[in-house]
Amino acid sequence: MKLRRQIFLAFAIALFVCASASTTFASVLQTNSSYAQRKVSSGKFPIHSACMMPPEGHLAKIILKSMGFRDVQEIPQESKTWSDDIEAMVESHLKARGINVTSATNPLSSGASADAIKEVIAQVQLKLKAVSALMYKKPGAIAKSAYTLGDQVGMLPCSENSDILVFVQGGGQVFPIGGPDDAAELFVTMADVKTGEILDLIELYPGGNFPSSAEVYFGPDLDVELASKNVGSIPRKTRKSGQ
Amino acid sequence: MRKCIVAVSFVVFCSTIVAQAASAGSGAVAPNVVQAQVSNGPGAAFQFTKVDDALLADANAIDADYEKKGLVLHDPGLQAYIDAVGKRVLGDRPVPEKVTYRFLVLRDPMVNAFALWNGSVYIPTGLLALLENEAQLAGVLGHETAHVYERHPYLENRSLRKKVVASKIIEAAASSVPGGHVLAAASAVAASDVSTLLLQESVYGYRREKESQADGDGLAAMTVAGYDPHARAATFELYDKYSTLEYEPPFTLFNDHPKVAERREQALAFANAYTPRDARTGTTQDYLAAVLIPIAPAIVSDTNTDIENRRPRTAVVRATRLVNAFPVDPQYQLLLGNSYRALGAETALPTKEELTSNGKAQQRKEVLNMSEQKEQEALLKTPEGQATLKENQAKAEKAFLAANQIDPQYALPYRELGFLYEDELRYSDAAANYQQYLQLVAPNNLDRLRIKRRLAQCLSHQTGRAHP
Numbered sequence: 001m002k003l004r005r006q007i008f009l010a011f012a013i014a015l016f017v018c019a020s021a022s023t024t025f026a027s028v029l030q031t032n033s034s035y036a037q038r039k040v041s042s043g044k045f046p047i048h049s050a051c052m053m054p055p056e057g058h059l060a061k062i063i064l065k066s067m068g069f070r071d072v073q074e075i076p077q078e079s080k081t082w083s084d085d086i087e088a089m090v091e092s093h094l095k096a097r098g099i100n101v102t103s104a105t106n107p108l109s110s111g112a113s114a115d116a117i118k119e120v121i122a123q124v125q126l127k128l129k130a131v132s133a134l135m136y137k138k139p140g141a142i143a144k145s146a147y148t149l150g151d152q153v154g155m156l157p158c159s160e161n162s163d164i165l166v167f168v169q170g171g172g173q174v175f176p177i178g179g180p181d182d183a184a185e186l187f188v189t190m191a192d193v194k195t196g197e198i199l200d201l202i203e204l205y206p207g208g209n210f211p212s213s214a215e216v217y218f219g220p221d222l223d224v225e226l227a228s229k230n231v232g233s234i235p236r237k238t239r240k241s242g243q
Numbered sequence: 244m245r246k247c248i249v250a251v252s253f254v255v256f257c258s259t260i261v262a263q264a265a266s267a268g269s270g271a272v273a274p275n276v277v278q279a280q281v282s283n284g285p286g287a288a289f290q291f292t293k294v295d296d297a298l299l300a301d302a303n304a305i306d307a308d309y310e311k312k313g314l315v316l317h318d319p320g321l322q323a324y325i326d327a328v329g330k331r332v333l334g335d336r337p338v339p340e341k342v343t344y345r346f347l348v349l350r351d352p353m354v355n356a357f358a359l360w361n362g363s364v365y366i367p368t369g370l371l372a373l374l375e376n377e378a379q380l381a382g383v384l385g386h387e388t389a390h391v392y393e394r395h396p397y398l399e400n401r402s403l404r405k406k407v408v409a410s411k412i413i414e415a416a417a418s419s420v421p422g423g424h425v426l427a428a429a430s431a432v433a434a435s436d437v438s439t440l441l442l443q444e445s446v447y448g449y450r451r452e453k454e455s456q457a458d459g460d461g462l463a464a465m466t467v468a469g470y471d472p473h474a475r476a477a478t479f480e481l482y483d484k485y486s487t488l489e490y491e492p493p494f495t496l497f498n499d500h501p502k503v504a505e506r507r508e509q510a511l512a513f514a515n516a517y518t519p520r521d522a523r524t525g526t527t528q529d530y531l532a533a534v535l536i537p538i539a540p541a542i543v544s545d546t547n548t549d550i551e552n553r554r555p556r557t558a559v560v561r562a563t564r565l566v567n568a569f570p571v572d573p574q575y576q577l578l579l580g581n582s583y584r585a586l587g588a589e590t591a592l593p594t595k596e597e598l599t600s601n602g603k604a605q606q607r608k609e610v611l612n613m614s615e616q617k618e619q620e621a622l623l624k625t626p627e628g629q630a631t632l633k634e635n636q637a638k639a640e641k642a643f644l645a646a647n648q649i650d651p652q653y654a655l656p657y658r659e660l661g662f663l664y665e666d667e668l669r670y671s672d673a674a675a676n677y678q679q680y681l682q683l684v685a686p687n688n689l690d691r692l693r694i695k696r697r698l699a700q701c702l703s704h705q706t707g708r709a710h711p
Contacts, residue, residue, distance in 0.1 A: 112687050112688075126551060134611075146616065151693050154692060156689070194693075
């Protein structure tokens with residue numbers, strides 16, 4: 001009986017150590033990745049215009065407490081500023097690739113009220129959330145057209161003049177004193193603005209210290225991902241040669 | 244060792260009930276015996292510490308957060324009804340120190356009520372929509388208030404604080420929280436990790452002994468209040484049926500949490516022994532009038548959430564409840580039609596095969612590994628799947644046509660009929676309904692653009708040419 005308990009305890013401790021170690025390594029080793037449908041990278045689905053959904057940036061402040069407990073504090077003001085920052089950064093990179101950008105909140109010529117547009121945006125965001133649960137787990141299935149937001153995305157006024165809908169979602173944790181544990185990630189999801197089909201997902205985990213500027217932190221990696229898939233009107237070769 | 248203690252306690256509990264039932268005679272009233280089982284908790288024996296006070300502040304923060312986020316449903320009529328039932332269940336027992344009992348309706352689709360340690364009892368709209376009468380509601384309130392009387396959250400908190408490993412449990416718990424549930428909102432509360440974990444325990448259940456104690460106390464309290472405790476057993480039956488509808492990631496922090504069937508048996512044993520002759524249940528009609536009318540908009544929202552989140556069976560159950568209660572409201576017929584359309588090739592109730600352990604594993608695999616489209620494609624590969632799709636499409640059409648018949652000027656059923664006919668490749672019928680829809684909606688309606696696109700596609704299918 002005593003031996004069984006000791007074996008169990010040893011096993012539990014080993015499992016705990018492995019789990020902690022794997023979590024730590026996973027966060028360090030997470031690398032940038034992107035998943036796109038072939039029609040995007042092959043140019044069969046040319047992207048000349050994009051409709052930007054309102055950004056969703058979420059920053060949390062981590063406070064270490066005694067005995068390994070942690071407090072996670074919301075920092076809404078900083079989150080709002082950061083959201084605007086990551087949106088501006090993504091927008092500028094799309095523009096740099098020759099893509100016209102419109103905001104999803106823009107009524108254009110629809111004559112729709114701001115409230116009506118907000119309602120559609122909320123519906124579309126909820127749908128993305130529902131689809132994301134599986135999509136983030138199995139992003140490779142994007143290539144097989146496995147995920148769609150439905151053609152309700154076509155209710156957005158910008159769908160008339162755009163090719164894709166762009167979702168910018170970021171998350172980050174900051175420690176009061178800063179340091180190597182500060183980290184942020186950025187997900188850029190692109191969907192066909194007429195059918196809602198998910199075309200592309202870019203996941204960026206730059207690692208290292210988390211500076212205040214989104215451009216410095218994410219910009220270079222985003223540029224590489226966009227160029228590798230030929231997104232926009234600037235051909236891949238031109239970008240690579242730096243012209 | 245603990246299993247042995249639990250087993251012995253269960254045997255003693257059952258034998259006590261059987262013995263008392265035998266002495267009192269089946270169905271006979273034993274008010275004093277039941278009254279004696281209503282616990283007031285540890286009372287003065289529970290002394291507040293600094294740690295407890297900090298936890299109390301967290302509970303108040305959670306209350307404020309729900310209120311701020313608009314999650315608490317305020318309807319004077321509904322509130323008065325729930326307060327009256329709650330007050331009856333509490334009876335004249337002394338209110339514990341630093342507790343103010345408040346019964347609050349939470350806009351949330353889940354079917355678990357929960358109580359915070361400061362006395363706030365949250366009853367989600369999802370649960371209210373599932374219950375059938377006042378006695379069932381009383382049973383739920385009896386159970387939740389018992390956790391507060393017994394100081395379970397505080398005791399659990401003291402126990403958790405001794406375990407550093409708790410922080411790891413929190414991480415595991417947070418990663419398995421299903422979307423759309425109240426915990427998503429709760430996670431935003433700036434409370435300590437321990438109180439977040441406690442909130443999860445409040446929602447998903449405490450350890451076995453605490454749940455069993457609350458079950459016993461709750462049954463006694465509802466019986467003393469004059470309600471029929473059989474209603475509690477019936478509630479467990481409802482939970483059981485509901486829980487088999489869809490695959491949910493299993494969420495419990497304790498693997499010794501009592502099973503629903505076991506709790507139902509205990510409730511039945513209690514009810515057979517102690518139900519007073521004049522025990523009340525309340526009629527379903529009265530319950531619906533008091534509860535369903537005010538929460539109907541929340542149920543509509545919950546049902547739409549179910550549809551969006553791959554829970555079409557639950558959506559059908561909720562929409563059917565609304566249609567049965569309000570058969571001449573076109574909005575609910577529309578909702579029912581949408582729910583059947585969302586089912587696609589899936590059956591409305593789980594098949595016998597799905598309820599087996601192999602079937603459950605298969606369902607788990609489908610939900611966790613396949614997108615909705617891929618799951619439907621797989622179902623449609625079988626003749627049964629194709630037959631089910633036709634059956635569900637027929638039911639959806641019937642509901643949409645019923646909505647049309649009730650109010651021919653209501654635009655949405657035409658659009659949904661268009662979608663349905665497009666699924667069935669009936670392009671001409673789809674086009675006719677889209678045209679009808681476009682005639683009825685306002686010129687600046689945001690939906691016009693996509694319906695025009697769909698209409699053009701349907702027309703091009705008819706004519707074989709691209710339509711502008």
